[in-house]
Amino acid sequence: GSRPVCRRREVQVHDGAVLADGSVVLAAVQPPGSLRGAPIPGRLRIFHSSDLERWAEMKVDYRAEGGRAMVAAASPDEMWAATDTGCILRLV
Numbered sequence: 698g699s700r701p702v703c704r705r706r707e708v709q710v711h712d713g714a715v716l717a718d719g720s721v722v723l724a725a726v727q728p729p730g731s732l733r734g735a736p737i738p739g740r741l742r743i744f745h746s747s748d749l750e751r752w753a754e755m756k757v758d759y760r761a762e763g764g765r766a767m768v769a770a771a772s773p774d775e776m777w778a779a780t781d782t783g784c785i786l787r788l789v
Contacts, residue, residue: 702749708742714770720747722755722788724766724778738762738782761786 703710708725715721723746728739741761744752763780768788770776776788 703744703746703752705752709739710744711765712767714768714776716770716773718747718773720745720773721749722768722770722776723752724768726763726766726780736764738764738780741766741778741780741784741786743768743778743788755788757788758786760784 703723708727710723710725712724713721723744725742725744726739727742728735729737739762741757741763743755743757745755746752761780761784763782763784765781767779768776777785778788779785
């Protein structure tokens with residue numbers, strides 16, 4: 698079966714990556730205002746969890762924004778996030 702693991706009303710989760718140690722990184726966008734389908738870019742937010750119960754938000758440059766977000770993780774030391782507006786960030 699399946700079950701939701703990260704419920705946050707203020708963000709739209711677009712992508713995730715499972716790391717070798719079993720922890721998970723999620724890439725999300727927080728749309729401006731209450732219109733989820735607006736074409737205005739929203740703020741990039743990255744969440745990390747080692748147990749799928751408690752989620753910690755990673756620090757992200759305040760200028761990072763977009764309509765969709767992607768995350769790539771080769772290892773816990775090599776994680777990258779990108780948005781559809783061309784913003785590419787190395788996560789540390």
